[in-house]
Amino acid sequence: MRALSGEAVAxxxxxxxxxxxxxWGNKTGVLCVWAICEDGRKVFLSLSTTTSESYESGLEVLxxxxxxxxxxxVTLTTDGAPGLTKAVxxxxxxxxxxxxxxxxxxxxxxxxPAAAGPAFKALVVDMRDAPRRQKAEERRxxxxxxxxxxxxxxxxxxxxxxxxxxxxxEVPQRHQQYVRTSNLAERAFVEERRRTKVIPHLLEERSLxxxxxxxxxRVSDRWGKKCFSDFEQHQIRSLRKRLQLDExxxxxxxxxxxxxxxxxxxxxx
Numbered sequence: 001m002r003a004l005s006g007e008a009v010a011x012x013x014x015x016x017x018x019x020x021x022x023x024w025g026n027k028t029g030v031l032c033v034w035a036i037c038e039d040g041r042k043v044f045l046s047l048s049t050t051t052s053e054s055y056e057s058g059l060e061v062l063x064x065x066x067x068x069x070x071x072x073x074v075t076l077t078t079d080g081a082p083g084l085t086k087a088v089x090x091x092x093x094x095x096x097x098x099x100x101x102x103x104x105x106x107x108x109x110x111x112x113p114a115a116a117g118p119a120f121k122a123l124v125v126d127m128r129d130a131p132r133r134q135k136a137e138e139r140r141x142x143x144x145x146x147x148x149x150x151x152x153x154x155x156x157x158x159x160x161x162x163x164x165x166x167x168x169x170e171v172p173q174r175h176q177q178y179v180r181t182s183n184l185a186e187r188a189f190v191e192e193r194r195r196t197k198v199i200p201h202l203l204e205e206r207s208l209x210x211x212x213x214x215x216x217x218r219v220s221d222r223w224g225k226k227c228f229s230d231f232e233q234h235q236i237r238s239l240r241k242r243l244q245l246d247e248x249x250x251x252x253x254x255x256x257x258x259x260x261x262x263x264x265x266x267x268x269x
Contacts, residue, residue, distance in 0.1 A: 005069030008038040012073035040228035058087030099164040102181040111154040
């Protein structure tokens with residue numbers, strides 16, 4: 001595997017695709033990890049099979065990335081699986097963990113009747129896209145106060161992993177739309193699933209990994225464009241400094257200004 005010490009990783013993402021295997025008659029997950037670098041390039045970092053998004057499998061993947069020389073990222077975006085969430089909090093306690101809004105919106109949609117869905121979604125989007133964290137928290141409190149009796153499960157889902165759901169508001173404004181979701185891989189998986197439709201059950205893990213790798217490496221070849229300005233790169237480095245990501249572990253202390261809240265390993269909604 002290639003060394004990652006030369007990649008200035010800013011934002012890290014992970015997601016899993018599940019596919020059936022003919023030999024055992026069950027599904028195997030492929031955990032994919034990719035990143036956006038400080039200059040805006042997107043790079044594909046890791047691919048591994050897993051039976052579940054467990055703490056152990058997530059921890060091993062993150063440890064392997066660290067052994068390859070990857071610097072601590074500013075943010076880590078995941079779908080909220082409890083095992084992977086715990087692994088992220090263990091390996092990257094100073095980084096900002098972000099709960100994927102693509103998955104959260106799907107969960108919320110399932111908990112609100114279709115007739116009330118558009119109005120509820122508009123309020124949630126308005127909260128998600130608030131100019132500041134404090135404003136987003138105020139809007140979330142208003143939504144809960146308005147819908148707590150009518151849609152208690154939707155409000156519980158909205159409050160689940162609350163701090164991680166708003167951590168995207170800490171990054172530069174133009175970058176918020178990039179870091180708040182792991183949907184980049186979901187779009188790549190659409191092409192992968194078109195291919196597996198004609199292979200109803202893959203024979204073994206090796207052929208599954210080869211297929212997913214072939215799709216994602218082709219996608220990553222189109223990701224290499226540098227699209228962040230010098231000012232945006234300076235903003236990322238300033239945020240890294242505030243989070244003390246480049247400090248030796250023994251010298252890190254709690255930030256004195258605008259600290260990001262500690263995150264709990266809350267379960268997926």
